[in-house]
Amino acid sequence: MNHQVLLIEDDKELADLVSRYLSNNGLEVQVINTVGEFKAQFTQYSPDIILCDIMLPDGNGFDLFPILKKNFSCPVIFLTALDSDVSQIKGLNLGANDYLIKPIRPELLLARVNSSLRISGKGEVTKAIGPVKLDTAKRQLECFEHAISLNDDELRLLTLFMQNYPTPLSRETLFKEVIGREYDGLDRAADLKVSRLRRKIRDHGVDGLDIISIRGEGYLMQVPTQPNA
Template sequence: MNAANTIPAAERESAATTSSSGPSSGHRLLLLEDDEQLAQLIQRFLADRGCDVTYAANGNEFMKAIHHREYDLIIADVVLPDASGFQLLEQFRSQLSCPLIFLSALSSVDDQVAGLRLGANDYLVKPVDPHLLWAKIEAQLRLSNSQAAPVASLTFGPLVVDLVSRQAIVHDTTLSLTTNEFDLLQIFAEQPARLLSREYLFRRVIGREFDGLDRVIDMRVSRLRKKLDAIPGGVAIQSIRGRGYSLNTARD
C-alpha cells in the first residue's frame, strides 16, 4: 500500500512541517498500522490537532499497548504482519471500552460488513482523506462521551465499590482502606479479571511514567491484597511475575 495515495499532497507537505505544538484536545488515540510511512503521516496529522497518539506496528505491540494504557479511540488496520485486525478485535473487544475504527485497503462489502459485525464502530477504506478520518474520529468521540453516564458504584462478584461514599464492601463487610488503597481498588474494579501491568498502574496512580525502579505500586498492592485476603470467599489480587496484577474472585 502506498502511503502517498492516502494523504493528499498538500496535506503531506503540512504534516511534514507541523508538530504537536497546537492546542491539545486531550484525546488519547492508539494507531495500529504496519505501514510506517503512512503511520507517521497520520500521527503528525492527528498530533497537529492536539491528539496524543500511541503507535503499534503489529499485533504484538497492539496487545502491549492496550495493557499499558487506556485510550479514547483506536484506529486499526486489518492486514498486519503477525495478526489480523479482525482477530484482534474479536479477541479483545470485551476489554476495550473505547470506539474502534478500521482503516484498511480491504474494500469489499464483505470485509466492511465483517468488521462492523465484529464490533467496530466504523470502517474506512484506504485511501481516505485525512479530514474525513478526523471527522469520523470526532463523531465517535462525541457519541462515546454522550453515552458515558456517571457511574455510582462498581460491582464484581461479592465486591461493591461505592464511588460516592468511597467505601468498598465485600460480603457485607466494609473494608478499612486508605485513600491510596481505595483509588487502587477502584482501578482494579473498573477492569476486573484483566491483567494490569505495573507500568499502567503506576501511570494511573502516580500520574507519571514508571521508571522501572520505584516499588510504590508493589507495596500498595501488597497492603490492599492483605485486606482483601482477610475476607474468605471474596476477591483477590493475583500477580503474574513480570507482567502485572489482576483482580479475580477468590478461590475457596
C-alpha cells in the first residue's frame, strides 16, 4: 500500500501541482484547503505524513500543529513563504519534522517527504547493527551505556548509514537523500553535515563508534564490536 500524504494548502493551483507530482512518484495525496475543512473532516484521514501550509485563510499552521500531533503520530512538514529564521525556528521548536520555503522544488519536496517517512519509526527501533541501535521514536543513537540525541539531519544521516551498512555512502547519495538535490562535484553541504555528526559521536567517546572517510567511496559508519572497557 502506498504512503498516504495529507496536504493542507489553500493555494489550489499549488496544491494540485504538488498532489500530481507526489502521486506520479508513488504517493497517495489527499488535499484540504482550510483549517475549518480539516477540523470537519480529520477523522476521515489516516496519513503517514502531513504537509501543512502556515498562512491559511482561516487560521495558522503553527496554531493547528498541536491538533495535528494530538490526532496523528506521523511526521509534519511545514510549507510556507515565510523565510525568516524566526519562523523556521518556531516551526521546528514546535516539533515539526521539516520546514520548506516556497517556491518549493518538487524534487526537494519529494526527497524530504521520503526522508521523513523513512525515519518515522512509530516507537520501534529502525535498525540494530551489533551494539548500535537507532531509535527513531526517541530520536537517539544508542550504543552500550551511551544515548546520543539527534536532530533531523543527524537522524536522516544515521538512517542512511544503517540502512546501507556496510556499504559506504557516496556524496552523490548523500546529496540526493539528505540535501535534496544532485551533487555538482563542488558543494560541501553534505560533508559539513557528516562532519557535525562525526563530531557529536566523537564527543560522546564511544570506543569504536565513528563516521570514517573512505577515499574515493564516501563515508561509512564504523561499528564497535566490544563494550567499552
